[in-house]
Amino acid sequence: MTVPPPMVSAQDIGKFFLAADGRAVQALDGVSLTVREGEFVCVVGPSGCGKSTLLRILGGLVEPTTGTVARRPGQPPVPPAAFVFQDFAVLPWLTVRSNAAFGLRMAGVRRRAAERAADAWLLRMDLADFADGYPDQLSGGMRQRLALARAFATGSPVLLMDEPLGSLDPQTRRLMQEQLLALWQEERKTVVLVTHSLDEALLLGDRVLVMSARPGRVIEELAVPFARPRDPGIQDGPEFGRLRARIWDRLRDQLSVSAR
């Protein structure tokens, strides 16, 4: 069996920020990561450890202070990577449809064609009835699905998702996890997903990276052994519990570090 080619790979990434008081804050320290085509990588870590920063660096929104990032270039009009942001960041002045079509429009696709693709994704995300409304009229969960539709509609092979289900209530969240699992199994995108939920990471990911408290380093890498296609029922099995306990063990030390 051949190994799929890398889509994004980061070597020895370090990142410093200038804090408001003029001091340098180190967000990341020597993070290396290779994500291969069709792989689903989940990143967990304590709050403020640099997960969002890592995602931005992988997507090319932020330059690393040290280290290098290589991305497989997109073929226009398909962008090399599509983001789902922690706070959705859909544009309030565009209709739901225009938001879903936004990535394609920005890539130069004509309005008609972009909106047709957007409509298909709104339908899949159960938002077709709201296509002509504005994001303000959507609930939090719906806005989240809109952000997903916007990312998927670009057709980008790489999705970088920052706690995309973070603001959902537990029931909706579980439902969306299952939908995301099904969606990924149909689409086989390359995904990097930042999450605070260990269950989510184990249910969806092929690999789980555990990061240390700031400055963020990868302290543990865990291959998830469950075969694809996965059934959401695996969450109730004993193996799932064992893996969760193992990640939690590593994470707990870091949480107490960052709480100090």
Add this chain to the structure above:
Amino acid sequence: MTAPPRPRAVAPADEAVRAVVGRARRTTWRYAALGIAVPAVLLLGWQAAGMAGLVDTLLFPPPSRIAVRCVELAASGDLGADTAATLGRLVPGYVIGAAAGALAGFVMGVSRTAGAALGPLFSALYSVPKIAVLPLLLLLFGLNDTPKILAVAITVFFVLQINTASAVRQIDPRLLESARSYGASGLRLLRFVLLPGALPGVLTGLRTASGLGVVVVVAVEFVASESGLGHLIWNAWTLFQPDRMYVGLVAVAMLGSLFSAAVTLAGRRAMPWRSR
């Protein structure tokens, strides 16, 4: 044949919806009525006080006399001519000032260089009362409409420039980042993000400027004009015609509120996403 059960099940919900809509509409009407009732009561009080001899009707002519005078002036065409003269200065000045101010503010908001180069200068100029440059404008352009239009334009310009520049700078950086991550740049960024993102601030500027524009045009007409509502008021003072003066004041008040209402309405049209 039995009646289908569905309409019956739906009817109570329909009724509930109707009740909610009805209540909302009644509330709207109640507040609108209140807004009209208070001034009406004040006017009636004024009228009654005048008729009872509680106020000097020479200085405070009762509303009925002002209304009569208003009809006279309107019928003779004087009021219409003065209103037209004022509008002829206000509207061009406002449009020119707003367009130039929004453009300058936009450029200063987008380009840090332009903001750094022009920001301090403009904020120094902003604090100069614009009416103070009228003599200079009169000197430059003579006693015609140009200096009056320019006085309005300059006032409106600064309001728009400052509001627009800060509106552009205050666009949520997370939205900018998200737009950029989807490849927005150049003209597309402008059209899909910067312009709509700055629009609320521009409209705040337009509303503020509509009020200030009326103030400035009237003030300019006080001192340097032979026509217009400002001249009507000033002239009524010099000829001691209080009721004519009140007609002018009422006309200015109406003009001002209609003008800002028009701007507000246009703003609502321009920002359909702000419906809630």
